[in-house]
Structure formats: C-alpha cells, structure tokens
Amino acid sequence: MSETRTAQLMDGSGLAQRIVEETAARAAEITDRTGVAPCLATVLVGEDPASATYVRMKRARCAKAGITSRHIGLPATTTTAELVDTLAELSGDPDVHGILLQHPCGPHIDERAAFEAIAPEKDVDGVTMHSFAAMSFARPGFVSCTPGGIMRLLEAYDVELAGKRAVVVGRSAILGKPAGMLLLAKDATVTYCHSRTDDLSAIVREADVVVAAVGRPRLILGEDIKPGAVVIDAGYSPGNVGDVDHDTAVTRAGLITPVPGGVGPMTIAVLLEQTVRAAANQLGTRHHV
Template sequence: MSQATLMDGTGLARRIVDETAKRAADLTGRTGVTPCLATVLVGEDPASVTYVRMKQNRSRKAGIASRHVPLPATTTTAELITTLTELSADPAVHGILLQHPMGHHIDERAAFEAIAPEKDVDGVTLASFSAMSFGLPGFSSCTPGGIIRLLDEYDVDPAGKRAVVVGRSAILGKPVGLLLLGRDATVTYCHSRTPAADLSSVVREADIVVAAVGRPRLIRGEDIKPGAVVVDAGYNAGNVGDVDFDSARERASLITPVPGGVGPMTIATLLSQTVEAAVRQTVA
C-alpha cells in the first residue's frame, strides 16, 4: 500500500477563516458591530495559555475582537458562574469560550451551563449538545465540527462505514461519535475502561478512526486497517498526536498530520461560529 494522502487542515482552515473575515467585515461595515469572542481561562496551565493566545491571534486576523478574562487557579465554581453569567448578559460579547480542562475543584458542567446557548460558539452546553445529537440547528462542538468538515472536504462519506472513536470527553470524543452516527456510520467508542486488546481489535475493524485521547502514539499503525481514514485529534507535548503517524501512514488511505490537521480546523470552526453568533445577535 502506498502512503496515505494527508488531510490538509491548515489549508482548509485558512479558506474558512478568510470567508469568516469577509463576513465579519461585512457585518461591521453594515452595522458598526465588531464580533467579539470572550475567552475565559482559569489558572495558568502553560498549554491552555498557548491555546487561548492562538485563538486570540487568529480572531484578530479575522476581524473579531477578543476579550480575555484570566481568572486565578483558586476561582470557585460559583465565582466562575458569576463571570460567565455577566458575559452572557453583555451585549458587546457575542461568543464565549471557557477553556477546558479546569482545576478538579471546579464543576465543569455547571460552569459550561452558565454560558447562554446563543453565545455558546464552542458548543459545550447541554442545549448545543442535544441539538447536535438530534441533528437540529445550533453550534457544534468546535473540534468535532471541524473534523466532519475536513472529512467532507476529502469526500469521505461515513454512511455505512465502521467508525471507532477513541475517547469520550464531552467536548471531543462523545460529540464526534454522535456526528458520525448522524452521518449514518456504525460507531463504536473506546475509552479508559476498554481493555487494550479490545482497543486493538476494534481499531483493526474500523474504516474511520478518530483518536481523541491525549496519549502519545497510543494507536499503532499495525492496528490500522489498510485503506482506513485516520483522524488524529490528539495534541500532546512536542506536537505528537495519539496515532503513531509514521506507521499509520503506511496503511491508511487518508490521514491528518499533527500539527496541521485537526487543530487549525478547531479554531476555524470557533471563529466562524463566533461571527455567525454576532450576525444572529445583531438586528441590522
């Protein structure tokens, strides 16, 4: 088998961000309103600081204003909810991103629910999640939405395919599996309680593999079915994914690189949903 074709998330994301920038400029030109994304970060985890900065930089280039709200690591759930409730009520803010993970003392679900659904451009609330699971309009979780857009771009039709999602977090694994189910794939989830031997045997049967774990090179090339489509959402220290890229590339038909695959699509989805939120909230 020849080497897999790379799915170019960077290139597609650039096109989406360009379109988003045009939409933002059009809104600002027509109404004087600049789309604004509030980013809320609890604590100073270096990786999270970097992600939030990336999101702000990319926003600025797209004509989206950012309002950064850094909170100390000692912030309580109640204080965080107060901040999010204020941002939800602030007419100058159109989208809210609460960076995950937060400290273990914080009730993440309660915090996410303090985001007004119309400002949930990161797709983390129950309202967004249930709309997405039923195929109704709403904001998708950014990484899952970006992954589906990338599969569409490469004409990968999940219908009737066996898809495995490794990971089941609320912002990534679980929703990407539901979106694949919505596209008529036969979906299996693996997680931390899946025995390693089962992970291996389930991945071996999969036509589409989505890795969303946070364990460097957990998925080995020898387990990839020849011709499978491999989407690696993992983003570990040193720019390493959850898939052993070199060996997987020998067997897959399409594969996302890390970096340059899923990551840029996440940000592109966030920006495009922020401008969409601003358009909906602006009475022209």
C-alpha cells in the same frame, strides 16, 4: 517487491485558512452593516502556561479575522460560584457574541456547572448540554469545535460515511462523544472505545474511519489500521505526537491527518466561524451573511 503505500495527508491548515478567510469576509460585512464587530470573550482561570498560550493564539486569530476579543483572566483561587457569575454576566452582555471558557479550569472547579452558565446562543465552543443535544438530534446550534472541524475535513476530502464503520477512541464530553454523534448523523455505524475497552486493537482494525481522541501518545499503531482506512488523529502530546503512531499508520491508511497541521487548525477555524455566526444571529443580520 511491492512499493510501500503512503497515505494522503489531510491538510487541515490549508482548509482552515480558507474557512478563516471566508469568516473574515462575513465579519467585515457584519461590521459594515451594523457598526459592531463580532466579539469573542475568552475566560481563563489561573496561569497554566499551555492554556495561556492557547488563549493568546485564539485571540491573535480573532484579530486577523476581524473579530474583537475580550479577555477575562481570573486567579487560580477562583471558585465555581465566582466563575459561574462571570460567565453569566458575559452571557447577559449584548456586546459579547461568543464565549470561550478555556479548559481545564483546575480540579476545584465544577466545569459542567461553569459550561452551563454560558447562554446557548453564545456557546460558540459547543460545550453546553444544549449544544450537545442539538448535535445529537441534528438540530440547529453550535457544534463542539474539534468534532466540527473533523467533520469539515471529512467533507472536504469526500469521505463517504453512510454505512461505514467509524470507531471513536475517547469519550470526553466535548470531543469523543460529540464526534460520534456527528458521525452517526451522517449515517455511519459508530462504536465508542475508551480506556476500559477490551481488545481495542481488534475493534480499531474493523474501522473504515478512526477518530483517535483519547490523549494517549501513540496508543494506536499502524498494525491496528485497516488498509485504506481514514485516520483522524485528534490527540496531541509534547513533541508533536498524536494518539496514532503516524510513521507506521501512514503506510496503511488511505487518508490521515498530520500532527500538527491536521485537526488543530480546524478547531480554531470553526470557533471563529461560529463566533461570526453567533454575532449575525444576535445582531439580526443572519439573512445577509
């Protein structure tokens, strides 16, 4: 009887910790040279418990990395125009180097209008059209944090992407779409799938790299995974469940991210790293960090 194979887990937590340690060192150098600590402004509309928790966690990580955080909590009744004004004011504040709008903001908010009020040089979450264009054309700028974290994981595990078939399941503006663009920039052959894709399983089975980013628990089963494929699970649902059925996928994949401990920690690490880079750019110290 042949032994059941088990995929190697991609340790996002460990890699994220190393990135944050390097980021903290850069933040300290900026503070020493300029007397100004990098500053991230977080903006939260309403009191959604999950969103509030995410913001607290990000602010706590900022503190550990030597990054100052400024939080702006707005009532749930905030209009799009009021939110845009707040973000425009932060964009013009020289003491703020990065801006994070926690989303979703609520169905009454035009999130795209809100994102576009963030100055590109402070868009450390990579949510503006300017940032998406920079990602698409492989130009300097800030990447969307989760796709950026995914690419760092693939790099850390020496995943060869050139010529490989990558399937991205999900087409959100800040996860699925930019993930595909970043993979394309590494010469992968990219297919986007979504809720209206016919015979999703057949397409996923052809993938050398699968990025699951659709937000539907256990949508992708182990039988859908090509033996030896790299599986990146960017989904999260209550109960620590991702978009991939981990228990069955782990017997077929070559590399796979755990949930939690895979993509999530990388997202925050990239956010902090980009905040420090934004501060370096704005404070004129980019040649020293």
